[in-house]
Amino acid sequence: MLGCCILLSACAPTVQVAVPNEPITINLNVKIEHEILVKVDKEIDDLFSENSDLF
Amino acid sequence: MIKHVFKNVLKPLILLTFMLSLANSAWALNLDEAKSQGLIGEQSNGYLGLINNSNASAKSLIDDINRKRRAAYTAKAQKAGVELKIIEIRIGERLQQRAKKGEYVQRSNGQWQRK
Numbered sequence: 001m002l003g004c005c006i007l008l009s010a011c012a013p014t015v016q017v018a019v020p021n022e023p024i025t026i027n028l029n030v031k032i033e034h035e036i037l038v039k040v041d042k043e044i045d046d047l048f049s050e051n052s053d054l055f
Numbered sequence: 056m057i058k059h060v061f062k063n064v065l066k067p068l069i070l071l072t073f074m075l076s077l078a079n080s081a082w083a084l085n086l087d088e089a090k091s092q093g094l095i096g097e098q099s100n101g102y103l104g105l106i107n108n109s110n111a112s113a114k115s116l117i118d119d120i121n122r123k124r125r126a127a128y129t130a131k132a133q134k135a136g137v138e139l140k141i142i143e144i145r146i147g148e149r150l151q152q153r154a155k156k157g158e159y160v161q162r163s164n165g166q167w168q169r170k
Contacts, residue, residue: 036137040145043131054124055150
């Protein structure tokens with residue numbers, strides 16, 4: 001029984017986590033750009049319906 | 056009394072409205088005609104460009120429309136909280152996408168391309 005425990009614990013896998021030295025940066029540019037595009041497109045839609053004679 | 060009001064106020068108003076609507080539709084027709092005839096086309100900057108430089112009437116038409124477009128773009132840029140340039144580039148893209156078959160659009164290298 002004791003022998004079994006020793007044998008099993010010897011086989012237990014260990015996971016090592018390496019901590020990165022630099023801080024993690026999340027790029028938000030894509031999200032912001034998308035929000036701007038949605039806003040701009042809405043204004044352009046309005047423009048097309050309000051001033052159809054200009055297009 | 057009612058007849059008098061109609062004769063002196065309403066009739067001229069109705070006539071004026073009718074004339075204005077005619078002028079407006081004639082102008083819009085002109086823009087579509089000039090586009091389909093290949094005299095003018097959509098540039099990538101959101102404004103109309105002249106394909107054939109020798110046409111003076113097409114030039115005055117697009118100068119007028121481009122002036123009005125710029126004013127409208129400026130107002131919309133303020134509403135969206137972005138620079139004028141952003142609106143110009145995006146509407147340029149969209150106007151070129153919307154252009155009908157046979158009309159001209161200007162590519163980024165400056166060349167006019169028939170859709």
